[in-house]
Amino acid sequence: MRALVITGAGSARVEDVEVPVPGAGQVVVDVRRAGICGTDVELFTGQLAYFAQGKIGFPIRPGHEWCGVVSALGDGVDPGWLGARVTGDTMLGCGHCPRCAAGRGHVCADRREVGIVHWPGALAEKVLVRPLACTGCRMQSTTGPAPWSSRAATAGGPPPPLTPGRGSGSWSAGRAPSGC
Ligand SMILES: [Zn+2]
Numbered sequence: 001m002r003a004l005v006i007t008g009a010g011s012a013r014v015e016d017v018e019v020p021v022p023g024a025g026q027v028v029v030d031v032r033r034a035g036i037c038g039t040d041v042e043l044f045t046g047q048l049a050y051f052a053q054g055k056i057g058f059p060i061r062p063g064h065e066w067c068g069v070v071s072a073l074g075d076g077v078d079p080g081w082l083g084a085r086v087t088g089d090t091m092l093g094c095g096h097c098p099r100c101a102a103g104r105g106h107v108c109a110d111r112r113e114v115g116i117v118h119w120p121g122a123l124a125e126k127v128l129v130r131p132l133a134c135t136g137c138r139m140q141s142t143t144g145p146a147p148w149s150s151r152a153a154t155a156g157g158p159p160p161p162l163t164p165g166r167g168s169g170s171w172s173a174g175r176a177p178s179g180c
């Protein structure tokens with residue numbers, strides 16, 4: 001598949017890379033839209049503080065603001081995720097430390113960050129994520145009420161099928177992905 005790769009400060013190109021295969025507890029999302037923000041610019045210029053801190057280095061596959069459709073499931077993932085329209089959180093905690101156990105994986109000391117820290121990003125045809133990281137912000141139709149409650153979302157289960165809208169859908173106010 002095609003993916004944007006930042007190969008060095010001020011240098012990037014589209015490359016053919018391996019299609020992600022979901023491991024246990026993971027899903028693959030076919031990316032429909034991806035944004036470019038200031039963080040991505042600093043990744044491209046090499047000015048993001050993470051470089052100086054030794055957290056990251058080139059090459060980097062960016063893209064942490066995205067939406068898409070779940071197209072493949074790893075072992076143990078509820079089949080209801082297949083076909084779900086999702087976006088997701090950038091911060092992926094280790095899942096094992098006290099902070100993660102307390103639901104604060106976004107500040108896990110051993111976290112990955114989609115498209116930034118040791119996790120391939122979404123400026124690509126597909127992105128690998130965890131379903132639990134998709135629960136914060138799901139795509140919904142602009143033409144009807146939210147098809148699921150935030151309580152259901154935080155429970156970690158897949159969303160129910162969406163009622164088709166007239167438009168292509170967009171983000172609801174106040175539910176943008178965190179991480180920026
Ligand atoms: Zn952790």
Ligand SMILES: [Zn+2]
Binds near residue numbers: 037039179180
């Ligand atoms: Zn951003």
